[in-house]
Amino acid sequence: MSLTAIVGGTVIDGTGATPINDAVILLAGERVRSVTPRDGTAVPESAKVINAAGQFVIPGLMDANVHLSSALPDTVLEYEGRYEELVAEAAQIALRSGVTTVFDTWGHLESLAAVRDRIRSGDLIGSRIFIAGNIIGFDGPLSPDFYSPNSFLGPRTVKRINAQWEQGVGQELIWLPADEVQKRVRDYIERAGIDFVKYAACAHTTPLLTFSEHLQRAIVEAAHNAGLTVQAHTLSVESLRMEIAAGADILQHGNLTRTPIPDELLTAILKEELPVAALIQTRRYLEWVHDRGPEPMRLAFGPAQDENDCRLIDAGAKLLLTTDGAVLGTAKRNHPAIAPYVKDAPDPPYELGESHFRWLVAVTERGMRPMDALVAATRNVAEAYGLGAELGTIESGKRADLVILEEDPLVDVHNYRRIVSVIKDGAIVPRDAIPSRRILSADSAA
Amino acid sequence: MSLTAIVGGTVIDGTGATPINDAVILLAGERVRSVTPRDGTAVPESAKVINAAGQFVIPGLMDANVHLSSALPDTVLEYEGRYEELVAEAAQIALRSGVTTVFDTWGHLESLAAVRDRIRSGDLIGSRIFIAGNIIGFDGPLSPDFYSPNSFLGPRTVKRINAQWEQGVGQELIWLPADEVQKRVRDYIERAGIDFVKYAACAHTTPLLTFSEHLQRAIVEAAHNAGLTVQAHTLSVESLRMEIAAGADILQHGNLTRTPIPDELLTAILKEELPVAALIQTRRYLEWVHDRGPEPMRLAFGPAQDENDCRLIDAGAKLLLTTDGAVLGTAKRNHPAIAPYVKDAPDPPYELGESHFRWLVAVTERGMRPMDALVAATRNVAEAYGLGAELGTIESGKRADLVILEEDPLVDVHNYRRIVSVIKDGAIVPRDAIPSRRILSADSAA
């Protein structure tokens, strides 16, 4: 088993503990063997030594919400049959920027599963992927839930594409009684090879609810029976309340209520230590939205969200780094359905490879302590997804996912961008060589 | 007080009792004084005598669900400021066809209230009107809930029109917490002068839910505290279940679930004797829908509805005549959003002045006993709306709303169309003179 020693750096291990200066991290194969002060540590002769003197070592970052497969109509239609290439590109863009683990909360099941497995087996370099497949209750990308094709496309095309996303657990479930819904979800879990469950507690962009609390309980039960964590898409206070009542494990963008989270709900969140995967934007993006952004953004990212964010941070809620990040190439940036939200905007949201840096800035701007921000971007995510034993911190026995930074991220949050190297499963990531093939990101990189 | 004696007819009084042949109905002013066999009844000399020998007298029909004010964009825009004229026309079309009382379950509050009051005061002839105003949770007619104006109209126009329908209780309520929702509903009830409450339990044409059960309870409580009955718009099993759990008094088109009503829900409906205002179409309309109708209609009026209808009727559920009827003139019949559903169709639904006759045919086709059908069209509606002491039957002390038919409606359901005369509040309705002004119905009458 190969040994690697990272020597001399300051280790901020993701547990929230005081950083260890001038430390030695010994990696054995894919895992961390030990973290010790250099003084008194004998580095094995066989170990490959990485000199990290003056540098800072943090756990690989974890993003609780990304979308590796593109759902833009253009891409969906152009790359049909080749989606794996897009997922691979995205997984490498994430990894390159220090995100060693991502949770894909909606996407094209088959290609995501394939890329996940290829990365897991070592066949492909990329961020470690966990997938939900479809958001139960939503129809596919070419539907009113996302991009309505109106009468531009015929029913065969629409059905063929959407079925690949819906996987039999689309909007039609909302018409069904609870036992039938539960059966459909159970079948889906068994068949799909997913890692966690996500369902829609409300519509994609409106406050209309999808599943009643009664049905939500049936879904959560099916997931828990299968040993999976559950989360829901929510936008409103009531959908958040229903999700919590139904027993969800992670509150995905639970901060995005249009009116402030009521006290009793906030209290419940804090008391039960429910992880909140909070989408938070930088101040300057919000200012742009306020001044020049399109109306839907002005409503979604209004004062209630800001109030929620500040209260959650003040109260010490268990936040998770979450970005909704996807590859934002030229085609997407100029698509009429997307352009108003990102074009000319500073720090646009939802940009894989970038938005996690912006999230760390944004929480800092709202008063989160630097150490808490790091924990939110590492350990909290791992624990929320039930992976705390394997991921999220630099501790003996865990997977060796690390990022080495030039400067201290606790001193200046922008230092997260100053990546020296990324190590995943004990191996140094060839950052300059990935994405090995630029497709959607081709132009933006040029 | 003026006396009127209707002499010699067979009285089917709406209570379900055996008809009384050769009877005398004595009306005193606006009310029924007595119903007795002619033998042994002395008709007061001062009474005006109506000879009904060989004819059949039934209570004035009651429609549990109509829309007197048009919501078609064309009409809404053309007649702004003159909606009262449209409501008056509709109320007269209903009355002319034997419907002496209607429950308007969604419409333009101000004009409906005005016409209701003018009719009540005797200033205008027309069906007796009870109103709900807005369906709480829905936006106005020029919105995605009904007819989306896309970018054809500007925000001022859209807002100005919609506000007249929304009355502060539109879709925005869905974002709010329960106490705020309840407050808004309470204010609306106090301000609006409505007669009963209707809210949206699900979207207008999709299964998406609007209010959580939590919020539904808050709305029902507000209504009940104000002494009003409550009903909800539902389309799916879950929305029906939630409405019942929340305590609704009438299940408006509760038969329209896309999958059959589950047994336990049906049992609850029967046990609690919950009134079901069931939209039921004639067989030949359903055949047309199946063969040539547009897809939404094929889905909405599919096998589940038929199964529900038959089971409800078989089990003796408390059904109410309900038509969703509105004036269906040439403009509406040819509107691109409406034409596919009604044009060239036999027995098209939703046609004020016609659809109640079709409903009586439709329930008979599904095996309802003739006497039960009459009760469903009279007493059941009155009782469901808490008006059993005043309306719904020909009994001493009740309002004198009667329809005299040429032939026995219990022998042939088509005999409901053979109206000799309509009496409302003790006075003969001048059927040939109404609608006194044809507007939307002008062409169809020509």
Added chain:
Amino acid sequence: MSLTAIVGGTVIDGTGATPINDAVILLAGERVRSVTPRDGTAVPESAKVINAAGQFVIPGLMDANVHLSSALPDTVLEYEGRYEELVAEAAQIALRSGVTTVFDTWGHLESLAAVRDRIRSGDLIGSRIFIAGNIIGFDGPLSPDFYSPNSFLGPRTVKRINAQWEQGVGQELIWLPADEVQKRVRDYIERAGIDFVKYAACAHTTPLLTFSEHLQRAIVEAAHNAGLTVQAHTLSVESLRMEIAAGADILQHGNLTRTPIPDELLTAILKEELPVAALIQTRRYLEWVHDRGPEPMRLAFGPAQDENDCRLIDAGAKLLLTTDGAVLGTAKRNHPAIAPYVKDAPDPPYELGESHFRWLVAVTERGMRPMDALVAATRNVAEAYGLGAELGTIESGKRADLVILEEDPLVDVHNYRRIVSVIKDGAIVPRDAIPSRRILSADSAA
């Protein structure tokens, strides 16, 4: 006959002649009797004297292209039956800002004719109006030519509204052979009481042509036989060429070709002294368009237009002030079809009451001499429309339309805004009292 003497001002009479300092303009009734130096002029005792010492007197401005009746769907639908009120408001907004004569080149015939006649008869204060009615070949406002109602409105509404604009000379004429087209145009002229003819040589916003040259000749002939001037809507080089070949009298926005006007065409325009009603924007509006304006504007107002404008001005073409001006109130400014073009823009085009000032700035920015600019805004317009004997200059015998300015407009073009008073037909316009009723302009004035 009442006499008025304007004494002491500098008269810039619109002929291009050297201004006369310290002059006396004597008005007799509705006409100018004389313009003379004060020295040696005896002002009749009965004359009302207006002291214009230190001020500048110019002819009333003339706008070769306005639209007094709103065509916005919102307004068209809301004000049906009351369009005269809107036309009256617009005519007063124009007059108030110094424009004493306007040429309405597309609008609602009946209301325009009515307001025109009321103003002519002295019954109403307002700009003098000459009208074209429909642009022959275009369908009404609720059509693909302008605002397509898609399936939002039904065919009856669309037809009813559009017919009021189309007047039997809409797009259907394009299908017809020449003799039939000519007959239809002749009938229209006879019936409609219009003052000049405008037809479409190309589509409203695309380069597609409407009438072939063959048909254009038939239209022009019909107009000339009726003694009317003709102009066409053109956007492209070819449509401009065809219009000229067909014999049009005024080139309406003839400067708006997407590629530069070819030399031989420019030569023909100059040689025949064809009046060009050139839509010209200020530099800062064009910069805004270039930086942030919507694509259609960037294409329409691109380098070719600028090149055309400069060449036309350099070559001394006979330009006419033309603005396409309409009342730009809050509703229009925020309409989704309009907002991208005017909102947040400096010097937005098409704004009645404002855009003529901007036009004078814009031509000056492109090097037109101040005196030529004034002539383009007065005499040229009158002559182009065949009204040179009556309007356009301050000369003996002509109608007494004058604007008195505080400062010299030849020194600073912004001085056109510094209006002291407007005189039309010899009478002082009560500028503070108009528009006597603000409707569409209500909010913008607030």
Added chain:
Amino acid sequence: MSLTAIVGGTVIDGTGATPINDAVILLAGERVRSVTPRDGTAVPESAKVINAAGQFVIPGLMDANVHLSSALPDTVLEYEGRYEELVAEAAQIALRSGVTTVFDTWGHLESLAAVRDRIRSGDLIGSRIFIAGNIIGFDGPLSPDFYSPNSFLGPRTVKRINAQWEQGVGQELIWLPADEVQKRVRDYIERAGIDFVKYAACAHTTPLLTFSEHLQRAIVEAAHNAGLTVQAHTLSVESLRMEIAAGADILQHGNLTRTPIPDELLTAILKEELPVAALIQTRRYLEWVHDRGPEPMRLAFGPAQDENDCRLIDAGAKLLLTTDGAVLGTAKRNHPAIAPYVKDAPDPPYELGESHFRWLVAVTERGMRPMDALVAATRNVAEAYGLGAELGTIESGKRADLVILEEDPLVDVHNYRRIVSVIKDGAIVPRDAIPSRRILSADSAA
């Protein structure tokens, strides 16, 4: 050189001459060597003999207007990069049904040229193809000219796809002056390897004109200078007149004027013997259109077309068989933009492999003599396209394209469907083996 003798059949040679009974057609290689009565003809021993006794031999049919490459958005997007497969399928569907030569008047240049060349070289079996590439003046399939993608697709996708059709000669040419247009067309001809030129004289479905007569002349001149025939897309009388004036060689669907072709134009067509490729539908399709068809079809195929058709046939105009045929598979048949025109319709138009049979029925229904119909489907097409020396008749020296029928097509026009065998370039077509790969036609064949 291989010899083949077709012996004993009745030869209707496409020249209009009296059929030759009991004839011998001797084919040498790809060409016809002789056509002689059997009596007195010595069939060479080396010749392969085909016994056609009792059968009827006609020239291979020629369709003056087909579209082998699909332009439906679904197909365009799904098969990008594989269009050749679609063109090959279509060329084989045509050939299988007796059409040995087709003229593709609009399509995807590159794939059409490739398939044309493969067929020409003997590498692929299929109808002989001649191509126009783009209709000069039209934008690509994903544009307002055909299927507008509105905001469903982004600009990159739309541009990428459309550019493959537009080839630099799209709608933008309409803005340009004549010399520039001519240059662009010349470049296109030189670069594209097309066989004939087609331009738009009017819009795709509206009467708006595209190129002025001035520009049309420039285009025609460029084509003629390159030795190519020219045709235009026309829909209205004026566009037809302009096309003729500009010098077009074939009047493509010249019969589709909305008002009857004026006498002088008809006279010119007859006098100059201009070939009219007339789209003509069967009576029962027109009845369906009249009763139940969508409005655009009712207008396009109205009384004027029928009058034109009858007059052209009566007057003996030089008609060409033309179908606008494309593969009409299940996807297309159910596409919302297509379904209203073909679904449930008898004899739907535009169906490759079928519509030529319907055309022959349709002209017969309108009184065309059987022999003239055959000539219209063979010799006339060849001559109109300048290919009379090679194709269109069974005459010595011409290409050996033949169809052998079971029964006499001159006796009953439905006999064209009773194909025994198809011979192209002297070789028997393996009709049962084509299309060798069913793609778009897969379902309809199942």
